[in-house]
Amino acid sequence: MExxxxxxxxxxxxxxxxxxxxxxxxxxxLVTYQDHYVAISAVDEHMRTLFAGMSxxxxxxxxxxxxxxxxxxxxxxxxxxxxKYQCDFEHQHxxxxxxxxxxxxxxxxxxxxDAYEAQLPGCTITGHRMExxxxxxQCTAKGVQAN
Amino acid sequence: MExxxxxxxxxxxxxxxxxxxxxxxxxxxLVTYQDHYVAISAVDEHMRTLFAGMSxxxxxxxxxxxxxxxxxxxxxxxxxxxxKYQCDFEHQHxxxxxxxxxxxxxxxxxxxxDAYEAQLPGCTITGHRMExxxxxxQCTAKGVQAN
DNA sequence: CACTAAATCATAATCATTACTATTTAGTTT
DNA sequence: AAACTAAATAGTAATGATTATGATTTAGTG
Numbered sequence: 001m002e003x004x005x006x007x008x009x010x011x012x013x014x015x016x017x018x019x020x021x022x023x024x025x026x027x028x029x030l031v032t033y034q035d036h037y038v039a040i041s042a043v044d045e046h047m048r049t050l051f052a053g054m055s056x057x058x059x060x061x062x063x064x065x066x067x068x069x070x071x072x073x074x075x076x077x078x079x080x081x082x083x084k085y086q087c088d089f090e091h092q093h094x095x096x097x098x099x100x101x102x103x104x105x106x107x108x109x110x111x112x113x114d115a116y117e118a119q120l121p122g123c124t125i126t127g128h129r130m131e132x133x134x135x136x137x138q139c140t141a142k143g144v145q146a147n
Numbered sequence: 148m149e150x151x152x153x154x155x156x157x158x159x160x161x162x163x164x165x166x167x168x169x170x171x172x173x174x175x176x177l178v179t180y181q182d183h184y185v186a187i188s189a190v191d192e193h194m195r196t197l198f199a200g201m202s203x204x205x206x207x208x209x210x211x212x213x214x215x216x217x218x219x220x221x222x223x224x225x226x227x228x229x230x231k232y233q234c235d236f237e238h239q240h241x242x243x244x245x246x247x248x249x250x251x252x253x254x255x256x257x258x259x260x261d262a263y264e265a266q267l268p269g270c271t272i273t274g275h276r277m278e279x280x281x282x283x284x285q286c287t288a289k290g291v292q293a294n
Numbered sequence: 295c296a297c298t299a300a301a302t303c304a305t306a307a308t309c310a311t312t313a314c315t316a317t318t319t320a321g322t323t324t
Numbered sequence: 325a326a327a328c329t330a331a332a333t334a335g336t337a338a339t340g341a342t343t344a345t346g347a348t349t350t351a352g353t354g
Contacts, residue, residue: 017352018300041341055303060342062301076223079311080341093279095276097282106283122284126293129242130277136246136253137269146273165320165331188310202334207311209332226342227310295354301347311339319334324326 005031006036008085015069025050026062030072030085035105037075037082037098095130097123152178155218155232159278170195172197177219177232182252183231184222184245242277278283 007029012019029046030038045057063083066072073086084105097106097120108119117125135146159166177185178194210230211273215217218235231252244253244267247293255266264272282293 004258019223020301022302027227039341044341054343055305057304057344067313076221076225076227079226080223083228088348095278096284097279097281099281099295100203104283104285108279116279120279120281122283122287124282124287124293125279126281128277128279129244130268132244132255132263132272132274134244134246134267134273135271136244136251137267139246140269140271146271167332169318186310191310195350200334202336203310204312204314204335205333297353298351299343301348302349305347307342307344309340309342311341312331313338314336316334316336318331318342319329320331323328323340 011071017065017069020052022047022051022058023062026059027066027071030066030083034085037084038104040081040083043083081125096123099123158216158218158239164212164216169194169198169201169205170209174213174218177213177230184231184252186227186229188227190230195293246270280284 005024005028008031009019009024012023012027019022026043026047033133038064040060043063044056046058050093063074063089067074067083071085073084075082079110084101095108095116097116098104099106106120106123135144152175155178156171159170159174160217164170172277173194174189176190187207187210187269191203191209194206195201209221210221214221214230219233224231224265228288242255242263244249244255251268253267255263261289
């Protein structure tokens with residue numbers, strides 16, 4: 001399901017965020033890349049060609065705000081932060097296949113690994129990585145709060 | 148299985164890398180953190196207290212060399228690069244549980260997700276992420292080489 | 295139209311990482 | 325054991341992503 005710019009804007013509105021022309025253009029850009037991770041620095045560069053003199057701060061801050069709204073998925077890779085617009089607002093459990101050539105992201109539905117291959121016809125799988133996050137037994141026993 | 152400093156040194160030797168006192172100390176440090184990811188910048192800081200005036204370059208370059216030897220596992224997170232000594236030289240397929248409080252890493256053996264929980268008694272699971280890498284169908288069809 | 299909190303701009307700082315070149319050193323050879 | 329040489333390191337500075345700060349502007353409201 002593709003998300004539209006209007007949906008994104010209404011989510012800002014629903015959260016009492018002002019619809020500035022900068023935010024509007026930023027969303028417009030992000031929405032067109034729903035199936036690719038984009039480096040924040042590339043977004044930054046693009047926005048500053050659209051709005052000469054736009055502040056780095058504005059771009060980075062808005063991206064962070066969009067992330068807390070659940071509009072964006074963020075991941076770190078290779079000294080850069082990558083973002084991808086996500087329409088899955090219910091944070092439904094799923095994983096990604098990421099093309100190491102063009103960066104295209106294909107969403108996967110099931111969880112056990114073997115089943116994934118069937119969802120990727122024609123693709124070449126070269127590797128995968130999974131990490132589970134939480135508190136280890138020692139930290140859990142200490143009563144540390146999960147964040 | 149814990150790896151020893153001697154094993155690490157012999158791997159350098161086997162690859163015709165010189166055993167400098169800097170590399171020796173670096174390995175010594177990394178080997179003591181086999182079950183934690185450590186930020187390279189923290190390694191850098193530590194090494195420079197051991198060797199006043201040690202070059203950033205030296206630390207970063209050696210860590211990269213150790214990675215290509217398969218001695219280290221590297222991942223990006225939050226504008227930092229994290230490393231972990233790994234004894235698994237055959238690159239045996241496995242995943243990690245990472246404590247979000249202390250950073251401790253617990254190696255997991257099986258793959259389907261549900262089975263993992265049984266391997267983490269006493270732990271609090273707050274989330275997980277998996278990504279499969281490769282070439283998408285379009286890039287595969289184009290004949291792009293996997294890297 | 296005025297108001298005000300929120301957002302942005304402009305500038306500079308910070309932090310991780312990398313580049314570059316002169317100097318040093320590990321491991322080998324004589 | 326001294327000499328040799330490629331490899332490694334030191335020292336210095338640059339780069340690039342991201343964040344901080346304080347003054348100015350603006351979206352949304354009354």
